[in-house]
Amino acid sequence: MSAKKRLSPSxxxxxxxxxxxxxxxxxxxxxxxxxxxxxxxxxxRGFTWQWYELAWRxxxxxxxxxxxxxxxxxxxxxxxxxxxxxxxxxxxxxIKFRGAAEGLVLLPVIIPEIxxxxxxxxxxxxxxxxxxxxTIIAAHVAFSISYVVFIVRAKLVNLDPSLEEAALxxxxxxxxxxxxxxxxxxxxxxxxxxxxxxxLSLDDYVITSFVAGPGSATLPLKIYSxxxxxxxxxxxxxxxxxxxxxxxxxxxxDRLASGKRSRWTMGVAACGLAALVVFAIGxxxxxxxxxxxxxxxWSNYLPDNVIAEFERRHDAxxxxxxxxxxxxxxAKLQSGGASYDIIVPSDYMxxxxxxxxLLQELNRDVLTNFSNxxxxxxxxxxxxxxxxxxxxxxxTTGIAxxxxxxxxxxxxxxxxxx
Numbered sequence: 001m002s003a004k005k006r007l008s009p010s011x012x013x014x015x016x017x018x019x020x021x022x023x024x025x026x027x028x029x030x031x032x033x034x035x036x037x038x039x040x041x042x043x044x045r046g047f048t049w050q051w052y053e054l055a056w057r058x059x060x061x062x063x064x065x066x067x068x069x070x071x072x073x074x075x076x077x078x079x080x081x082x083x084x085x086x087x088x089x090x091x092x093x094x095i096k097f098r099g100a101a102e103g104l105v106l107l108p109v110i111i112p113e114i115x116x117x118x119x120x121x122x123x124x125x126x127x128x129x130x131x132x133x134x135t136i137i138a139a140h141v142a143f144s145i146s147y148v149v150f151i152v153r154a155k156l157v158n159l160d161p162s163l164e165e166a167a168l169x170x171x172x173x174x175x176x177x178x179x180x181x182x183x184x185x186x187x188x189x190x191x192x193x194x195x196x197x198x199x200l201s202l203d204d205y206v207i208t209s210f211v212a213g214p215g216s217a218t219l220p221l222k223i224y225s226x227x228x229x230x231x232x233x234x235x236x237x238x239x240x241x242x243x244x245x246x247x248x249x250x251x252x253x254d255r256l257a258s259g260k261r262s263r264w265t266m267g268v269a270a271c272g273l274a275a276l277v278v279f280a281i282g283x284x285x286x287x288x289x290x291x292x293x294x295x296x297x298w299s300n301y302l303p304d305n306v307i308a309e310f311e312r313r314h315d316a317x318x319x320x321x322x323x324x325x326x327x328x329x330x331a332k333l334q335s336g337g338a339s340y341d342i343i344v345p346s347d348y349m350x351x352x353x354x355x356x357x358l359l360q361e362l363n364r365d366v367l368t369n370f371s372n373x374x375x376x377x378x379x380x381x382x383x384x385x386x387x388x389x390x391x392x393x394x395x396t397t398g399i400a401x402x403x404x405x406x407x408x409x410x411x412x413x414x415x416x417x418x
Contacts, residue, residue, distance in 0.1 A: 083148025125336025
C-alpha cells in the first residue's frame, strides 16, 4: 500500500470529523467570544479579559454561582454515600426483589428530566415543603444516586472476592474488611462517581427550574434568565468558566473510572474546583437590612434601574425569577411549594389563579397611588373590584411586514394565515 493511500482519510473518518465539528464548533465560538473586546458577537475588536472581570463583580451572577456550589457539594456528599451503600448491597449481598431494586436504580436515568422535575415539585408541594435550597438538593440527590451506583458497582463486580474473605479468615469483622480492604480498592471509582455527580448537579437546569424557590436560583437558571434579555459577553465569560470546569471534572472522572489514578489527575480536579471557588468569592454585594421582595415576572418587564432604585431606597433586595408562559407560572404555583410576593400574569390568568385560590387579597389601604391609575385599566371583567390585581402594563400584538414584498393593505389577522 502506498504512503498516499495510507494518509488519505476514510469516509468514516470524515463523517466523524464533521460530527465533532457540528457538536463542538458552537462551544469554541462561545469561548472565543468571551475574549472579544466588542459587545457584539459579529465584530471582533481584539482580545480582552474585561468580561470576566465584569462577571466576577456581578453580585447576582456570583450569588447564583455560590448557590450552585452549595447545592453541588451537598448533593455530591449525600448521593455518593447513599449510592455507594446501594452499590455494595446490590453487588455483595443477597437481597429480595433484586430485579425490582435494579430497575428502580435505573429509572431516574431513563425517565425524561421534565417528568422527574414536575413529579418532584408535586411531591414537595404535597408534603408542604417550601421551594428553596433544600428541595433543590433533595431533587439532585434523587437523580444522582443512580450514576454513583452504576460506577461503583462496576468496580465492585470486578473485585476478587477472595481478598475480603481472606481478611475475614484472619479475624477481621465485616466492617473492618470493608473499610481496610474493599473501600481502598473502590475508592477511585467513588471519587470518579463523586466528580460526575458534582458536574451533573452543577449543570442541571430542567429539574432545578421546577423545585427552585425565591432567592435560590442556581447558575444555569441565572444564565437562562440573562439569555432572555440578550446574549452579553458576561454570559459568554461565566459560561466559559462553567464549561472549562465541567470538562476538567468529566475527564478526571473518566480517568479515575478506568483506573488511571495519579497525582496529576487529582491535581487537575483540585484546580478545577479551586477555580470555581475563587470565582465565587467575587460579587460581594451590600447585605440588605430591609428584607427581600420575591417577584415572579416575564423577561424584560422590570428595568434594572427600577430594581436598583427600589433596593437603594428601601435597603432591600429584590429576587427576580422569570417564566416564559402563563401556563409555566400556573404550574409552578399549583405545585404548592413556591411562594412569591408579586406575580405578573396576563389578564385572563388572574381569573384562573383567583378561582384556584392562588392569590391573596390586596390591602387597598396601603396602596396610596391607586387613585392615580388610568380609569380605563381599572375594574376590568377578570377582576372588576381589583381585589386581587392591579394594572402594571398594557400592550398588544401586531404584524410587521415589508410593503415591497406584500401587495395590498394589511387590515386583519387573516393576512397572516392567507
